[in-house]
Amino acid sequence: MARLLPLLVGVSMLGASLSPSLAATPSAAATELTIFGDMPVVLSAARLIQPLDDAPGAVTVIDRQMIEASGARDLAELLKYAPGFQLGRFKGATPLTTYHGLSDDQSRRMLVRVDGRSAYSPYFGSAIEWAKLSVDIDDIERIEVFRGSNSAAYGSNAFLGIVDIVTRPAADTPRFRTRITEGANGLQDQMVSVRQRLGDATARLTLGQNRSDGTDPNHDSYRNQRIDGRIDWPLSPDDTLEIHLGFVDTRADEGAAEDITDPERSTDSYTGFAQARWRRQLASGDELKLTYFHQEERYTDPGFRLPSLSSYLINVAGFSPAAVNAFFVSNGIPADAYVDGSINNRALRDDIELEHQTLLGERARLVWGGGIRNDRVRSERVFSRDDDIHIRQRRLFANLEYRLPPMWTFNAGAMIEDTSETGPRVSPRLAVNLHLNKQLTTRAAVSRGYRNTSPFERQADVRYAEARSGYVLAQTLQPSGDLRPEKVTAHEIGLRFQSTDGFSSIDLRVFNEEINQLLERKTTASNISPPPPLNSKGESPLYINGASATINGAELSGVYRWGTDAWIGGHYTYTDIDSNVIEAQISAPREAFFLFAATQLPWQWQLSGGWGYMGMMSWYDDDDWIHGYHHASARIAKRWRTGNTTAELAVGMDRIAGAVSDYRPEISRPPEGYVTLRLTY
Template identity: 35%
Template sequence: MTCSLAGAQEVALLSEKDFLTDMPIVLSVSRLPQRLDETPGTVTVMDREMIQLSGARDIVDLLRLVPGFQVSTSFESSAPVVSYHGGFNIFSGRIELLIDGRSAYSPYFVGNIGPGLQSLALADIERIEVLRGSNSAAYGARAILGVINIVTRHSADTLGAMGSARAGQNGIRDLQARLGWGNDSTTHRLTADRRSDDGLHGAHNQNSISRLNYRSDINLSGGDALQMHVGGYVIDSGKGNPGDKNDPGGDVNDPPRDGLFRSEFVQVDWRRNLGQNEDLLFRASHTQERYSDDFAYSLIPLGIKDSINIGFGGRSRAESLMVQHSLRHSEDLRWVWGGEFRSERITSRALFNRDDALKTDFSRLFGNLEWGLSEAVLLNAGAMLEHSSVMGNTLAPRLMLNWQVSPGHTLRAGVSRAYRPPSNFEQFGDVRYYWRGKLLAVNTLATGQVDSERLTAREISYLGEFPQWSASLDVRVFNERMDDFVVQAADKRPWYYANQEGFNIQGLEYQLKWQPWSGAQLLLNQAYTRIAPTVEFSTTDLAAPRLATSLALFQRLPGEVDVSLMYYRQGISRFIGAGWHRQPKMDRADLRVAKRLRWGAQRGELALVVQNLGGPYPDY
């Protein structure tokens, strides 16, 4: 249960017109700004009104409202986990995360977007675009199963001061302060916030996140624009098994402890206006990370009255340079193309048994063509040629045809191919334990022979608007064939990674938006997913629940009162990496009641949020 009070400029509710008739413009599918009915893929868009009405505390909670997504709330793996079409490990490594165009994918360990999803305060977000399906044709190997694109608010829209506070059960304590200033040509925003809680019941999960983010927007002569982002965050998360009344000591080999993840970044974008129908975008970014998780491991089970220090710490850094050219050739033809060079370095004696950095360079050429074959038919063709200094060249193409059957009703059909090279740990991991200078055990020893995963995705989708019923419907039918899937082999010790499994992910997902009566907004999502492995005994068959449902009702009442009710239901699944145990079905209901306040020119809100109205459910 939480209670918050904020003073800021008013955020309007989703109006009937905004909700249904204004087709959103998205940027994250083809790199071209496109209406939802023009994109080469199915996109879920959550704007800042929906973000506020949801009562969510972080981005991961919001992604429960996206069909096909599985999320956790545990910080055991450094940050809560997000997955699409399968929780294949305790990290989120097969989805790309973009924040204002910058990749926030952490290359550390096996790759993870979890920490990046914790790097922003929700109040600074303008919208979140989630492409449900592979998008390596536009963003490379890490987008093999999808892309989450977060667009922050323009600094000109957040002038003045804002503060918020939240307090609740389970140790919830959240504070935020924001200041915006500037003039007609230059505006700035500085946001500092901290959120903390006691985590999951039965786990050592006292968690806190401290963040500082700065954004500036500068209008240059000739229509050019310069944008700068600087920020950093620290995740201090509880880990390990604290035990219970029957075992007060907990697990001596997984003791309660704190893990620390720290990251800083800087990003500069320069958009050069070359005319009404043409522009250039230059982007440079730098990100650095440090991670620590150390504990004493008892050797008593081996007959030795001593312990050794186990650690998973290390650091990483990434630099990226990108140039992108967009051109509208005619009313029916436009394209975007460009290139990117990205360099990543990871240093960790604990994970690689070496002191020097592992370096991986990526060189990328990309392009997407949008061609109106007729008034009703639109062709999107795109591809990315990607070179990895470790794995060599791959080509990820995509072809999608959009047919507007009638005004407001669009069918899409398409196919794409994507690749994901193994992470540095999957390819080069070398974890050894020493006692008094002597080698005691080798936990992980990679073979260096892991090939890239391959995905062939086919989909048919439908996007329809029904103004007579104040409703819209988005349906996606898909078949995703994964080959050379990388798994942690369990046939012998030490552990290693290998290409062992192939499988098909088949299913249907839909999203219904409806205004059943005045002042109400209803959102219904469902995903039917079936994973069919190619081997008889597989760990992937229940990596995604067969059926998952989310339902949200937003209602405006007289007296400037808003009520939101969210319900989530997820079938049985097996989150691989969480012990490979079956996770029982989950039901969760959340409630938010808010009263908007006014003091002259000042605006505020008092809100009561109750998460998980029902009984407890297991998390991972």
Template identity: 30%
Template sequence: MLSLLFRRSLLTALAGLVCTLSPCAADNQAQFGAETPFFEDLPTVLSASRLPQVLNEAPGAVTILDRHFIQATGYRDIARLLRLVPGMQIGQERGHSQWVTYHGLGSDYPTEIQVLVDGRSVYAPSAFGGVDWSSLPLTVDEIDRIEVVRGTNSNAYGANAFLGVVNIITRHSHQGRGVTVQTNLGSHGISDLRASWTGGSDDTGMRLTASRLQDNGFSRLNDSRVSQTVSLRSDHRVNATDELTVRAGYSRLERGMGYPDSIYNNNGERTANAEVSTLHLTWRRTFSHDEEWLISFYRNHEASIDRWTASSPSFPVVPLNRDRSSNRTNIELQHRFALTSQARMVWGLEGRRDDSKGSFLFFGSAPPEVNMYRAFSNFDWHLTPAWQLNFGGLLEKNGDVATQFIPRAFLNWQASPSDTFRMGYARAWQQRNMFDIYGDVRVFASGTDPRTGTPVAWPYVPNPNLRTPSVDTLEVGYLGRFHALDATLDLRIFNEKITNFVIRRNIPQSIAPLVLSALPSSQFVNLDSPVTLRGLEYQLRTKPRAGTEILFNHTLIDRHTDEPEVAKRTAPYTASLTWLQDFGTGWKSTASILRMGSLAGGYGYVPTCDYTSRAYTSLDLRIARTLELGGRRTEIALSGINLGERHQEIADRSQQCLPAYLNKPVNPASSMVWLSLGIEI
């Protein structure tokens, strides 16, 4: 009875919403007399518990961006796709700099979510941490799907999955054989070229992709970029049970940084370079659908060169840099199997070593190498056909932090074949960032001996006593399928309580004596009071008529904290509406409207500057035509992003505090339009 009443009220609301978005003629109802494949089959997800699970059996909310949807957007950047996931808060400080979080709260380099490519962490352990989205050795075209676990998932992937997981899954090398070439030309100097070859034998597949992205970034900003990427994936079937997968990638990024009028040129204009390389080996032995062994090894290397010169009336030459490099080496063993016909389990062991260097960022010496060890297990038990229990635990020893136990428990109730209710609890810890603990930046005038001289500025003071943040999450969810509208609705209600949250505070000058008091010293410290995020988010996906697909996301967040500055780092609401239309005869279009509430991204390099970007609405459009040219499948498309009002997404808060920018955005996003031509050979 509860399920029936719930569905009737939801169905009434959904019908009104869908009829507002798309025509709902009475004669269209006949086509829903029989179930459609979209309605019958929910997708299988891999990222929620490391067990393959139908979406309504996963422990928590999971959003899937499939290949069809990714291609329909026409986006040039992976991070932009995540704007269309409920709860995600994305912004650009400049054309090539993406600020990506789930539920906000992030620092200048957010570290609250784990980002994986085929299960390999792309989190950069060096210096500031986070993910450099513009330098990933991966192209949008290689992606098969993106799974976003919306909520704490450290039980499966460790401390960096503090508030969620983004798992980017690439296409198998036996898919889509042949050669594809695509070029983009457009405003703001957009000039892209990508080529991909896929081939091999029946037992061995191989895909080689090379791309070059170039643009001038936003108007009136020094943020041009030239990105070059080469990637390889090969899948070799050894025998009936064993498969070996090799992934390798390299990217080189040259990008404009800084502003021409920052105080003392402390963030002056310059060109920075970044290089990222990776090697990932996976051996998989599959005995049956219910049992599999997996061994994975990868090594990531990243390096950045970012140098410029500051000056002041007293000190005409002050060299600055953010040069840094890091290596991450990781090995993992995983085994999943069926205990009974109603119970499955996965367990595994993982070991990792991170080392980082950055002589200017870590005065005197490099931070210590960090060794991490973890053991994990997840258990999936169908108590009855309607009730399902997911629970598990992870033990993690990370550097000098005490061993942590990370639990999670979820109960799913399939009230009917079309209605699933879920509720769960999870606890997680956040891996401490190397720069937060050991960051020690002392600025000296040219010719001054750092061993004996007084620093001109000391913006970052280390804090080896920084405590590890933790989060306790309670959530209730609903996943429903509505036959009459060919629709799915995913609802999540959450309460996330974070203790020992890390913020940046000014410290007395007596602790860090310096010459220029206009640039105060600061240190990362823990908040004494908790930060709590409460709210709801939902996603409605529907196909109200043939050729039409509509995706609507909405998130509301109530922020509770004693620190107003922290509350501003989470937007109180976000919403997006995406309309995909197939007109037939090869014509297709995609339109996305995004509404983002006011947001202060990060904390800025001068912590006394407090600025919040205003709420804005943005529009992205794409129209494409697919046709045959000379027997080759060809697609021509016209795309545009940021087509609405001129708006600012993430402010450079230090720059924004200058008198010249008090009444106008320092870095508003620019509209960009480009023409694409893609050919399959």
């Protein structure tokens, strides 16, 4: 800690966290926030509309002005503005994000929500699949990043943090918009959006497409097409209805030319959802909210096909012709045996939730509610069964805010979750905020959270068998059986400074996160008899609750703004992981920082950019260390206005400091320039 404090003080002089005031980002998107005037507020920390000074934890707010100035092409890129996050690119279409490490190519321990809908998708491994979100980056009003466990408010998937995305109301968008981006490495983006009045309702429809040649030297180019719609319908002075619709289709290249069991091929996946959210304002000032959504995901991968199993066993696996013949005869395998390695996955989710916010006198507010979720998952390849796996969840939650003005704010809450797979769990939280004066607030919080294991982690049974006889030749994952939920006990203390005009802030978070029952992979005897002959020693991996980790560190962030389009800020993170598993211990960099700035120039020019450093780490693999690297970006934009039409031309460059390897040392992302044209009417 002695080494840490001078660094914290040095970074604090630069300014850091993105918590701009609402005055700096006026919008009809969340008119309920105006009850706090110019105070910076958040929606998602405790399910209550709160000033940041009263929130039960550290929150980074990324507003629309910051999103536009960033030049980001996808949502995952925006998390570089929040301290404590690591970003990588697993494949061209697959960005990876994690908070405080503990992640491989499966981002399991954080939650992403879009307008109240959970985007956590743990069915077949990867939990946060950013490419499957239909929302366009220009339709986002704000992003709230709660840094720390928030299971007390949002359940097990918010194990280490939550990213809450709030889109703009349909009426707050122009009648017509389009965006075109062209850049290096085959980069092509197109978007068109229209807004239309439908009687009392207002509708927005946005269509978009992204293309790229992927990451060098992978065969991983991709094309992502999406449709996103929103309808805001005031049913009465007290009732409103929001309808959200979305569809995403992604075609991505996979594999390598020289790998017979992972050949070059194209995969196809799509996700579609429909959501309805009804709000009622009660005479007492209370609010009722009812949300329902249905979501469907499908994934098709031709995988591989071995037309001649005997040739593969002799030429690749190293068996002698005599041994192969004897093996075929003794196990009833035909001479023309072949293997089909295709994959077809399907997942359905239905979720309904009721939430009630109420005032309890002049000093207290309460939000409480409950929900039911039903998931159905099917994959013959992943689970070695041709029927649905059903997962049912019931939840109850409550969060209470109690104020003792002028100095104290208390937050207490809990979530009770009961799933058909793991039974009931209670995730509580208690936080105390002490307002030393109107500008300076300290906070202390303690919480406990659980992450329920997924169907993939518990029941995956990935087998490859000879197509006619069904004889199992290889098993890459076997069922893990009963797994206990992962458990985190988190402690934090914080200090927040907010300028009187709300434009500038500094936030310090010092944390301790103790994680038990952490999953790790272990190789043991296969559950198949006889053991698969292509598995070494007849063993295959499974998951066990064998790991633990203690994460200690600090995050310092701040920002100084002198206008709605002008700011300078940054953040610094120090993270120390102590674990009985080496892969966990090295899964986050010891030190990382990011500095960013934007300024408005004469004649409607804007200049923005960022520069950061990510220390040495590994994505849960002690054989593939990523060396520390610097990353920098810059963007200059010019706007014109003619009548009702506004145009913006922007030129930008990512990774100015040089090629970056942010997932594996052999996967390189070179500098990338782009040009973007926006038109609005």
